[in-house]
Amino acid sequence: MLALSEVMGMTRHEMTQFEAEAWKTIMCAVPPEQFKAYLQQHVFTGSGFTPKPSEAAKMLGLAADPDTAYASVERLVTQCGPYQQPPISDPVLVSAIQHMGGWLNVCEQWPAPTESFAVKAMRERFAACFNQAMVAVNIRGELPKQPLMSLTSKRELPSERIAHQPTARLAAPSPRPADSSEDQSAAPLPSRAQRYGPLH
Known part of the structure; x- marks a missing residue:
């Protein structure tokens, strides 16, 4: 803003508040080196006229059609x-x-x-x-957050990157060992001869 004030002083122009806001918007939209180069070009042309925001916007590429x-x-x-x-x-x-x-x-x-x-x-x-x-x-200085996407450059959304895990197969239950009591109940009863011996 100091360089702009010096250029304005060369033509004895006193900026209004509204004009200062317009210049501030232009200065925030371009790099400082680019704005300084514009002021130098304006001075070197020797026009002797006070620079205007509309002229600066056009020269700096801000007044696109x-x-x-x-x-x-x-x-x-x-x-x-x-x-x-x-x-x-x-x-x-x-x-x-x-x-x-x-x-x-x-x-x-x-x-x-x-x-x-x-x-x-x-x-x-x-x-x-x-x-x-x-x-x-x-x-407002709101730059685009994402580039323009085509069909070939469109990336997969996070929700589409969910890995589909195969369903785990349940192992068949192993056979339960037979209970001793059940084996005894299922076994045939011994005969009288086996229990007491032969009769005499």
Whole structure:
């Protein structure tokens, strides 16, 4: 903020509170070195004008156009489809696609160029999601937590990784040893001759 104040002092411009908040939002959205490079470029051009937040947002790539972003997504849908992960590094565009339900939903619902009514509805929906993503990323600093997933890069959910263990088979019970009392009761009784001997 000190470097910005010095540049403002060169043109004797006194920032309002609202303007200071706009500059703070821009400074939080880019690395300090990138913002300093923008100020140096503004000074070196010798324009003599006071830098404006709208100009800075455009120079720093923060004022993205929803129509341009829509064309990029349309090209990636054709090139990658649902089977390849789209090479998107812009967190705003990634967040916008996630607001629309993810890359797979976008590929599934993307209309053909000949479907004029569907294209118009998709453009309006994409513009709304893109504006939400701009606020979330550039103002609130909410970066996407996960990359865009395709059919080939979609990982198995933890609930689907449960190992199915085979059902343990119960061993057949071993035969119980015969009780001695039962054996005695089951044995035939001895005869009288065996007990007392032969008669004389």
